[in-house]
Amino acid sequence: MSFPTDPPFQPAPAAVAMPAQTVTAVAAPGRRGGLPAPHRLCLSAITLLLLGFVLGGRGFxxxxxxxxxxxxxxxxxxxCLFLSHPVVAPLLRSRVVLxxxxxxxxxxxxxxPFLDEFGGDALRDGVLYxxxxxxxxxxxxLAEEHAIRAxxxxxxKAxxxxxxxxxxxLAVSELSPPALDPTLPLVTIKSGDAAVHLAGFMAFRLLGLHTLAREGRSWPFWLDALFWVCAIGTTIWTISATRSGMAAILVTLxxxxxxxxxRHRMVLFATITVAALLFLSAFGTHVERDRRDFSAAQIIANATTLATPELGGGQDGRVDYMDMQSTIQWRLAWWSRIxxxxxxxxxFxxxxxxxxxLADADGFQTNPLAPLRSPHNxxxxxxxxxxxxxxxxxxxxxxxxAAALLRTAVRMRACRAIGWDRLCLWILSFWAACLVNGSFDVYLEGPQGGIWFWSIFGLGLAVLDVTARTGPLPPSPAPGAVEG
Incomplete structure (x- = not known):
């Protein structure tokens, strides 16, 4: 993907009458990333943690x-690292933080009030917030422009x-035997979680942020092609096993x-996906999995369920329509109870x-050996x-x-702040993917989903703070949409 008409990622425009020290704080790059050592260590630790969740899932x-x-x-x-060098000004300026x-x-x-009765379970459930x-x-x-660029x-790269x-x-996750915990494989990647990450990573490229981050330089063609081959192939594999993940990808794109x-890449993406489904269907490709098998019929059934929850049986003997319908009814019954x-x-x-x-209290427990605690929403x-x-x-x-990100995206596009509008849209789309998956699965209530969700939220807070400090901007014609 290239952007021949655009300059590299542009600084957010400075206010007309901003104090000199504020302009410097927003636009001037600091030495070695401009971040204190504790903050660099903090962000490095979070980055490694997030990468571990992508590649290891629940096992990690x-x-x-x-x-x-x-x-x-x-x-x-x-x-501890943050408190050793605390920064609170960006947080105090934000209504969202309030x-x-x-x-x-x-x-x-x-x-x-429930710590005495439930102990660690109360704290474990409290990770939701x-x-x-x-x-x-x-x-x-990250509430500095140079930090966001870095x-x-x-x-x-990551x-x-x-x-x-x-x-x-994913192959290791499917094949690995239980380890450490007898009920949990060493690498356990849920298809819905993988779909959320794929949605965010693909959106990053579709919006051209990979080119802007590299100051106008694209990745080598072979590496870009390898990225998309892996992304599309893995997407097709994951959406056969998860409807929530399929919905997350669709909403993001x-x-x-x-x-x-x-749009150009999306047309190509859709064409390849349809061609792959036709190939799988024509050759009767069928791979058995623990619950939902990999096949064209299963992918079509998952897509149909998103639009029409009521499914008829008998369309394909390899698709368990009874199971798909029962999970819908089970969720709706529990939500109605709540x-x-x-x-x-x-x-109230x-x-x-x-x-x-909650599963025990409400009468919706499914597996006493690995007890469910939350209602898949x-x-x-x-x-x-x-x-x-x-x-x-x-x-x-x-x-x-969401409203703050949308307002900022419109404002940045109007003043031709190249890249900032796309960054806001990417954060919004990635964050929305987390919410969509979390609306049908236990995602935000656990570390591999909750920490990703709140990390994206934090990046959004940083971007909103940097762009808010640009002050009022003069109107200018919006640039034309850039195709990828």
Whole structure:
């Protein structure tokens, strides 16, 4: 992908009458990335953690000595590093952060009363809001233009490596025997989680951020081609096993296309996908898996379910329509139960709190050996544990963050701040992929999903802070959409 008419990634325009020291803080690159050593170590640790979640999934997330795992150790380390050189100004300037603090405070208030009864389970359930500490640290430490540029360059390299290696690690995940934990393979990558990462990594390229991060230089053709071969192939493999992941990819790519980017590549992407499905169907390709097999019929059935939950049977003997329909009914029944005892019941104001196993309490437990705790929908988890006030804070937080990113994207495009509008759109699309997957699976409630979600949120806070300090901008004609 190339952008022959665009200059490299442009600085956010400075305000007309900004103090000199503010302009310097926004635009001037510092030595060696301009970040204090503790902040560099903090961001490096988070980056390695996130990469581990991409390639190791739940298996990597469970490294450690229960109940303390690698994500918890990294969080504690990063908090210590951040407090050794605290930066709070970017956080104090943000209205979104105010809503986040209110949400966290209410969540904490619904955790403390249950510590005596449930102990570590209350803290484990509380990571739904507790991992937002990653957002606050990233939002504060990356709130400089040069830091964001450095991050983009790092993400460009890391995402390319991750996509190329992901097929190998997915194969290991499918084949590896149990290790350490007898119920959990050493590498355990859920298809929905992989789909979220693929959506974010592909959107990064479709928006041209990989070229802008490299100051106008593209990757070699062979490496770019290898990236897309691995990305498309892995996408086809994952969407055969997950409807939530398929929805996450579709929503992410839809945001990118509606914003006027990557249309040529999207046409090619769709063409290759359809051709692959025709090939799989024509040759009757069928690979047995633990639950949903890999086949063209299964992919089509997954797509059909997204639009029409009611499915008829007998279309293909290798597709378990009864299982697909039962999971839909199971989710709807549980969500209806939560609505009954919160919005319509006694837990309206405060929910059940953190620590109680919701599946056991509500009568929807599926596997006593590996007990489920949350109702496969982050919004329903918030409602069940924090009541209607908690859900109101959650929705307000999500809406304010999304609206701020959209406003900033429009503003940056209007003033021709090359790259900044695309960066806002990428953060929004990647973040939306997390939310979509978290609406049908236990994703935000665990480390491999929750830490990614809040890290993207933190990057958004940093970008919003940098662009907000540019001040009022004179109107200028919006540039034409750039095709990828």
């Amino acid at each position: 997330a469970h490294f450690g000595a229960p109940p303390v795992f690698v994500g918890d150790v990294t969080l504690a380390l990063c908090v 809503l986040l603090v209110l949400f966290d405070a209410f969540g904490f208030a619904r955790t403390v 507790g991992y937002s500490l990653f957002a606050l640290m990233i939002g504060a430490t 991050f983009l360059a790092l993400f460009d 995402s390319t490596i991750a996509v190329i290696l992901l097929p190998v690690f 839809l945001i990118v296309v509606l914003a006027g980017h990557g 609505v009954d005892y919160t919005i319509l019941g006694d837990y 104001w405060a929910g059940r709190g953190f620590g109680l196993n 982050a919004m329903m988890t918030v409602l069940a544990r924090m009541g209607v006030p908690g859900l109101t804070l959650w929705i307000s937080l999500l809406a304010s963050f």
